[in-house]
Amino acid sequence: MSLLDVTGLGxxxxxxxxxxxxxxFTLEAGARxxxxxxxxxxxxxxxxxIMGLLPTGMTASGSVVLDAxxxxxxxxxxxxxxxLNGLRGRAVTVVxxxxxxxxDPLMRVGRQLAEPLGRRHGLRGAALRxxxxxxxEEVRLTEPDRIARAYPHEISGGQRQRVxxxxxxxxxxxxxxxxxxxxxxxVTVQAEVLALLDGLVSARGMALLFISHDLxxxxxxxxxxLVLRDGRAVEAxxxxxxVNAPRHPYTRSLVDSARELDSPLxxxxx
Amino acid sequence: xxxxxxxxxxxxPRRSRRSTTLAIGCVLxxxxxxxxxxxxxxxxxxxxxxxxxxxxxPGLPHLFGTDKLGRDLLTQLMxxxxxxxxxxxxxxxxxxxxxxxxxxxxxxxxxxxxxxxSALLDILIAFPTLLLAMLVVAVRQASLGxxxxxxxxxxxxxxxxxxxxxxxxxxxxxxxTASRTSGTSWPRVVTEHVLPNIWPTLLVNLAxxxxxxxxxxxxxxxxxxxxxxxxxxxxxxxxxxxxTVLTSPVGAIAPGxxxxxxxxxxxxxxxxxxxxxxxxxxxxx
Numbered sequence: 071m072s073l074l075d076v077t078g079l080g081x082x083x084x085x086x087x088x089x090x091x092x093x094x095f096t097l098e099a100g101a102r103x104x105x106x107x108x109x110x111x112x113x114x115x116x117x118x119x120i121m122g123l124l125p126t127g128m129t130a131s132g133s134v135v136l137d138a139x140x141x142x143x144x145x146x147x148x149x150x151x152x153x154l155n156g157l158r159g160r161a162v163t164v165v166x167x168x169x170x171x172x173x174d175p176l177m178r179v180g181r182q183l184a185e186p187l188g189r190r191h192g193l194r195g196a197a198l199r200x201x202x203x204x205x206x207e208e209v210r211l212t213e214p215d216r217i218a219r220a221y222p223h224e225i226s227g228g229q230r231q232r233v234x235x236x237x238x239x240x241x242x243x244x245x246x247x248x249x250x251x252x253x254x255x256x257v258t259v260q261a262e263v264l265a266l267l268d269g270l271v272s273a274r275g276m277a278l279l280f281i282s283h284d285l286x287x288x289x290x291x292x293x294x295x296l297v298l299r300d301g302r303a304v305e306a307x308x309x310x311x312x313v314n315a316p317r318h319p320y321t322r323s324l325v326d327s328a329r330e331l332d333s334p335l336x337x338x339x340x
Numbered sequence: 341x342x343x344x345x346x347x348x349x350x351x352x353p354r355r356s357r358r359s360t361t362l363a364i365g366c367v368l369x370x371x372x373x374x375x376x377x378x379x380x381x382x383x384x385x386x387x388x389x390x391x392x393x394x395x396x397x398p399g400l401p402h403l404f405g406t407d408k409l410g411r412d413l414l415t416q417l418m419x420x421x422x423x424x425x426x427x428x429x430x431x432x433x434x435x436x437x438x439x440x441x442x443x444x445x446x447x448x449x450x451x452x453x454x455x456x457x458s459a460l461l462d463i464l465i466a467f468p469t470l471l472l473a474m475l476v477v478a479v480r481q482a483s484l485g486x487x488x489x490x491x492x493x494x495x496x497x498x499x500x501x502x503x504x505x506x507x508x509x510x511x512x513x514x515x516x517t518a519s520r521t522s523g524t525s526w527p528r529v530v531t532e533h534v535l536p537n538i539w540p541t542l543l544v545n546l547a548x549x550x551x552x553x554x555x556x557x558x559x560x561x562x563x564x565x566x567x568x569x570x571x572x573x574x575x576x577x578x579x580x581x582x583x584t585v586l587t588s589p590v591g592a593i594a595p596g597x598x599x600x601x602x603x604x605x606x607x608x609x610x611x612x613x614x615x616x617x618x619x620x621x622x623x624x625x
Contacts, residue, residue, distance in 0.1 A: 123520060123521065155524075158523040162521075166514045173518070174532075177533070223619075238521075
């Protein structure tokens with residue numbers, strides 16, 4: 071049984087406009103999938119629908135079945151808030167694009183990280199503090215003690231995104247959704263964070279759903295992609311095949327523009 | 341937005357300037373509070389005592405002189421401080437409680453309930469405070485309680501609207517979603533993330549509202565809608581001294597100065613609180 075089985079997923083806005091329609095894919099435990107498309111193509115909505123966290127007013131249709139080890143197999147669309155809360159964090163969690171807004175600006179980093187860590191592992195006091203420092207060390211943050219005491223605005227963008235990754239990993243999810251996790255970062259920091267994410271996901275055997283508009287970034291971290299356009303899946307397959315022989319015109323334009331902007335793409339994939 | 345390390349250098353002097361503001365505000369308000377506290381235990385004369393000569397200039401035995409009925413002005417000023425603070429704190433407590441509760445409800449409500457609350461708030465805000473006060477007085481008679489009720493009700497609409505916007509803004513942010521993606525329940529999200537994030541702005545606004553409430557009380561008393569004599573309010577003192585301001589200016593100047601001192605003090609505290617309550621503000625201002 072697959073970890074995540076999305077069949078005919080649709081998302082409608084409050085006004086009835088179809089934002090995502092008939093998206094289907096499956097993800098095995100420990101597997102990786104890239105979701106690529108321009109802004110407004112429904113990538114992030116797909117991710118939120120998998121979490122059961124669509125903005126108020128939007129409704130999901132179709133089927134999203136999450137079957138994480140040790141947790142009840144759950145149909146996300148139509149599940150109760152209580153069931154979903156049991157799954158969020160342990161079965162699936164998200165790293166967002168903008169780490170500054172993904173962290174509570176008024177709470178020290180250590181305390182924010184302690185929240186899921188403490189809940190997941192039942193830790194308190196000194197043991198919890200040690201776990202927080204260990205979690206910060208795991209995402210290769212130097213000076214974890216200083217960072218734990220800092221407010222989000224007092225650390226750099228790359229450090230913030232590492233903290234956000236540490237928070238997402240705190241609950242040891244079976245599936246990690248990374249929603250453009252490096253888009254807001256400098257290019258050098260972007261490479262480091264990608265490498266970190268890559269390493270952590272492999273080490274923990276997590277499944278990864280990586281969302282990006284950047285084919286070069288996706289090609290570094292996954293082998294398989296699903297191309298979304300205007301809320302529809304237009305093409306799916308191995309990154310190599312899609313780059314070399316795009317079948318859909320939209321995919322072709324995506325590849326062409328990626329080549330134009332990112333000449334290193336040639337070196338990576340050909 | 342992202343460059344932060346430079347801001348560390350800026351923070352120290354900025355912050356100390358702000359805490360100076362807070363300190364001055366505390367001293368100014370502290371003086372008025374001290375006078376008000378003393379007035380509970382001791383005042384030089386009975387506020388209704390008209391045995392003194394009329395319109396005496398400052399001196400002995402009446403330190404600030406007397407009004408046109410021969411009452412001791414210092415006594416009236418001290419009691420006025422008590423009334424100004426009581427109305428200020430009372431109406432902020434009432435307005436704050438009602439306003440924050442209403443604003444939270446609207447912030448979390450579904451669309452139609454939110455629309456209903458917002459429409460009610462708009463009507464209440466458009467309603468002149470003085471007219472509201474007159475209605476309250478017409479129903480309940482002029483008293484300290486009526487003044488607090490009228491000012492507090494008018495304030496609650498403003499506080500509620502602010503709270504609603506703040507709650508909406510916080511709820512739309514990624515860290516709320518991020519917190520929920522890790523399985524945090526709604527009540528915990530509210531106590532851990534929503535309230536702490538709206539609190540700094542709310543606190544500063546409530547402090548500013550306290551200054552406005554003191555002024556509103558003075559206006560009500562000036563119009564005779566405040567607490568009735570012998571409860572000397574600064575507003576009613578101003579009104580009584582109006583006719584004799586050229587011959588005996590102390591009666592008008594003293595309550596006016598105290599009013600200004602209290603309101604400036606409260607506003608300075610509000611300004612200083614902004615930084616104490618909100619760590620992210622320390623670098624931006």
